[in-house]
Amino acid sequence: MTASxxxxxxxxxxxxESARLIAGLARIVRDVGVAEDLAQEALVAALEQWPESGVxxxxxxxxxxxxxHRGIDRLRRREMVERKHQELGRELEIxxxxxxxxxxxxxxxHIGDDMLSLVFTTCHPVLSTEARVAVTxxxxxxxxxxxxxxxxxxxEATVAQRIVRAKxxxxxxxxxxxxxxxxxxxxxxxxxxxxxYLIFNEGYSATAGDDWxxxxxxxxxxxxxxxxxxxxxxxxxVHGLVALMEIQAxxxxxxxxxxxxxxxxxxxxxxxxxxxLVGRGLAALDRAEGLGGTPGQYTLQAAIAACHARARAxxxxxxxxxxxxxxxxxxxxxxxxVELNRAVALGMAFGPQEGLELVDELISEPSLEGYHLxxxxxxxxxxxxxxxxxxxxxxxxxxxxxxxxxERELLSERARLLAG
Amino acid sequence: MRFMLMVKASEDSExxxxxxxxxxxxxxxxxxxxxxxxxxxxxxxxxxxxxxARVKFSGSDRTVTDGPFTETKELVAGYWLxxxxxxxxxxxxxxxxxxxxxxxxxxxxRQVFEAEDFGEELTPxxxxxxxxxxxxADDNQ
Numbered sequence: 001m002t003a004s005x006x007x008x009x010x011x012x013x014x015x016x017e018s019a020r021l022i023a024g025l026a027r028i029v030r031d032v033g034v035a036e037d038l039a040q041e042a043l044v045a046a047l048e049q050w051p052e053s054g055v056x057x058x059x060x061x062x063x064x065x066x067x068x069h070r071g072i073d074r075l076r077r078r079e080m081v082e083r084k085h086q087e088l089g090r091e092l093e094i095x096x097x098x099x100x101x102x103x104x105x106x107x108x109x110h111i112g113d114d115m116l117s118l119v120f121t122t123c124h125p126v127l128s129t130e131a132r133v134a135v136t137x138x139x140x141x142x143x144x145x146x147x148x149x150x151x152x153x154x155x156e157a158t159v160a161q162r163i164v165r166a167k168x169x170x171x172x173x174x175x176x177x178x179x180x181x182x183x184x185x186x187x188x189x190x191x192x193x194x195x196x197y198l199i200f201n202e203g204y205s206a207t208a209g210d211d212w213x214x215x216x217x218x219x220x221x222x223x224x225x226x227x228x229x230x231x232x233x234x235x236x237x238v239h240g241l242v243a244l245m246e247i248q249a250x251x252x253x254x255x256x257x258x259x260x261x262x263x264x265x266x267x268x269x270x271x272x273x274x275x276x277l278v279g280r281g282l283a284a285l286d287r288a289e290g291l292g293g294t295p296g297q298y299t300l301q302a303a304i305a306a307c308h309a310r311a312r313a314x315x316x317x318x319x320x321x322x323x324x325x326x327x328x329x330x331x332x333x334x335x336x337x338v339e340l341n342r343a344v345a346l347g348m349a350f351g352p353q354e355g356l357e358l359v360d361e362l363i364s365e366p367s368l369e370g371y372h373l374x375x376x377x378x379x380x381x382x383x384x385x386x387x388x389x390x391x392x393x394x395x396x397x398x399x400x401x402x403x404x405x406x407e408r409e410l411l412s413e414r415a416r417l418l419a420g
Numbered sequence: 421m422r423f424m425l426m427v428k429a430s431e432d433s434e435x436x437x438x439x440x441x442x443x444x445x446x447x448x449x450x451x452x453x454x455x456x457x458x459x460x461x462x463x464x465x466x467x468x469x470x471x472x473a474r475v476k477f478s479g480s481d482r483t484v485t486d487g488p489f490t491e492t493k494e495l496v497a498g499y500w501l502x503x504x505x506x507x508x509x510x511x512x513x514x515x516x517x518x519x520x521x522x523x524x525x526x527x528x529x530r531q532v533f534e535a536e537d538f539g540e541e542l543t544p545x546x547x548x549x550x551x552x553x554x555x556x557a558d559d560n561q
Binding site for chain 1: 421455456457458459461462501503504505506508509511512513534
């Protein structure tokens with residue numbers, strides 16, 4: 001085995017094992033920062049030894065045993081916790097657990113809870129959004145700092161710093177390594193789902209070409225979502241989020257044109273959708289809806305996405321149902337952007353006049369001021385009502401407001417066409 | 421990136437001999453592990469080739485041959501579709517698979533083409549195809 005073969009093999013093992021390793025260690029040392037350091041030390045040891053010795057038969061157990069030894073060494077050097085009297089007992093306890101002879105069995109017993117505790121810790125609200133994203137990708141996704149930096153177009157040093165600071169914040173705030181109790185669970189889970197969806201969107205909003213690495217970010221988010229769905233199978237919103245991401249990902253191939261231009265949903269060639277992902281998305285949505293309860297925002301968004309996914313052709317889209325779902329979503333989120341989407345759906349379902357009435361109500365909404373999609377949607381509805389002069393003004397306004405070059409071209413073009 | 425993992429057939433699988441309960445259990449556990457890790461997208465076992473058929477193409481001719489087929493070791497007896505970070509990760513997962521047959525088995529690992537694998541030179545055709553499909557869709561309206 002050449003050194004670079006070995007390194008690639010180690011990368012692969014790391015991708016599979018690191019989250020479980022960090023989670024298992026964090027349960028023992030009760031500090032994810034220390035757990036991650038120990039796991040990293042085990043990785044360094046693997047990088048030193050495996051090119052010579054070959055990859056061991058049970059690489060996960062090897063890494064765990066090595067990390068635990070490092071932990072014991074650290075405790076002996078008294079680095080791991082500050083020496084306070086009340087901590088001595090705890091330290092001994094940790095030392096005992098680290099010395100447990102059968103690491104493999106010990107991980108398996110707790111692994112589900114440990115992984116879940118890790119998710120809740122890396123997405124803890126004490127951290128900034130950016131920190132949560134970085135730490136989650138690093139500790140749960142098994143990404144290197146370099147990969148995270150590339151994905152978010154940030155300097156590697158910045159991301160590294162962000163992770164170091166996050167670990168410190170978690171330690172200082174004494175965030176317990178645990179699954180939150182039922183009183184807190186809802187809010188904390190929302191925080192986790194938010195981060196996963198944010199990672200997905202960061203990948204999904206990028207177009208092909210110069211950003212080829214970004215589809216990988218969608219895959220990372222999907223992987224995290226799928227893991228979560230197995231960890232908390234009784235939470236409908238987890239399945240809702242997975243459904244939403246699977247269905248959105250099913251369109252990746254169809255939503256970018258040959259020269260990198262975005263193709264809108266209704267213009268996409270549906271034969272290019274990935275129907276395996278559509279199927280997985282619809283199955284996840286069934287799971288979410290089958291669990292009952294009031295549907296949350298992800299389940300509702302997934303249900304809307306599913307309406308499009310089920311339509312073989314744009315004209316088969318069930319717009320009245322979409323408008324209804326946006327209505328429920330708007331009540332839940334109180335978001336004017338959702339209302340704007342509802343206006344589009346109303347226009348498609350019941351005619352442009354219906355849509356326009358809602359859009360006109362939204363004009364005075366302060367949070368939509370400067371939002372280019374408001375005049376864009378309004379222009380579209382006006383054009384359908386043959387009010388071309390007003391429509392042109394709206395498209396011109398929208399073109400002036402958007403920050404995206406491609407979109408500006410599109411909107412200016414629409415304005416120009418109406419002038420003729 | 422996605423990989424298809426193909427389990428090659430064995431004499432037993434071609435005879436339609438089902439795996440034992442213990443073997444099924446082990447395989448089930450392995451599948452569960454891949455699902456929990458968020459990597460498994462799909463996977464199925466295939467019936468013996470005696471229940472299958474082949475369609476041979478020669479120019480515009482089509483010839484149908486019924487199974488079974490003789491080259492057992494080249495036949496596919498089952499597959500998984502997984503989404504992982506690298507070819508090495510796919511290999512690592514396959515190494516963790518319980519031996520699918522008693523005795524000798526082989527699992528072949530093949531990478532699935534993704535949208536970004538299609539280089540620039542394919543765009544004119546793709547565009548043409550798209551336009552054709554679009555025109556068809558318009559006709560159907």
